[in-house]
Amino acid sequence: MLSEQRYAMILELLKERHSISVIELTELLNISESTARRDITALDKAGKLVKVFGGAVAADNTFLALEPTVAQKTEVQKEEKLRIAKYAASLIEPEDFVYLDAGTTTGYMLEFLEKTSATFVTNAVAHAQRLAADGTRVFLIGGELKSSTEAVVGSEAVISLKEYHFTKGFFGTNGISKTNGFTTPDVNEALVKKTAVEQCQKVFILGDSSKFHLVSSVTFSSFHGKKILTDRIPDEYREISDIIVC
Incomplete structure (x- = not known):
């Protein structure tokens, strides 16, 4: 297959999927990983796509390498985040054992959380303080405190989480992508x-509509099998049944 033909096929795949991995290209086009990486590099230099770790995203998508601080994110898409947070809070039942991820949208959930006998585990110091102040039973996992997102991270946090079994978990995300x-x-x-x-x-997964088509540096969960709570569904995602508009 000529390189021009591969380029056209890669761009057509990106048009459909918005993002694709090197492994997927090797399977779909029956080419080697080195060829897939070389083609991605060539198309990236030509401005036809954006090369990311492990693959590529469409040129009209945005690759996020940096993360804003909590203070910077607080007022961004606030109205949408509040709607999502209100719906998410309504899903918590009295006997739930809940994991609450660090983040602004998960934090807004606490504004709508009524007095509950549910138990919470979180890696967000601010979330834990607020839950405790309201008389809610809460556990704060141990580890290193990351200043920019005010989240507890590190091996100690990971080890302790493996001992828990949550009925429900609510997570923030920087990017949402099918691939x-x-x-x-x-x-x-x-x-x-x-x-x-x-x-x-x-x-x-709590993510306002601005998070769709964004790809950040590291994947923490696959797309399928999770409920996505958002304010609006982009056209390319309307066939997905696990997206809930709040």
Whole structure:
């Protein structure tokens, strides 16, 4: 197959999927990994796509390498985040054992949480303080405190999470992609999220519509099998039954 033909096929796949991995290209086009990587590099230099770790995203998508601080994110899409948070809070039942991820949208859930006998585990110091102040039973996992997101991360956090079995988990995300799943910029925070997701019976991803088509550095969970709570569904995702508009 000529390189021009492969280029056209790769771009057509990206048009449909918005993102694709090197492994997927090797299977779909029956080419080697080195050829797939070389083609991605050539198309990236030509401005036809955006090369990311392990694959590529469409040029009209955005790759996120940096993460804003909590203070920077607080007022962004606030109205949408509040609607999502209100719906998410309504899903918590009295006997639930809940994992609450660090983040602004998960934090907004606490504004709508009525007095409950549910128990919470979180890696967010601010979330834990607020829950405790309201008289709610809460456990704060141990580990290293990441200043920019105010989240507890590290091996100690991962080890402790493996001992828990949550009925429900609520997670923030920096990017939502069919192919790359749910992504976040920091590998340590991604590992904590990934571990917590694996310990949950039901997983809810809280992401306003601006998060779709965004791909950050590290995937913490695959796209399918999770309930996505958002304010609006992009056209390309309307066939997905696990997306709930709040």
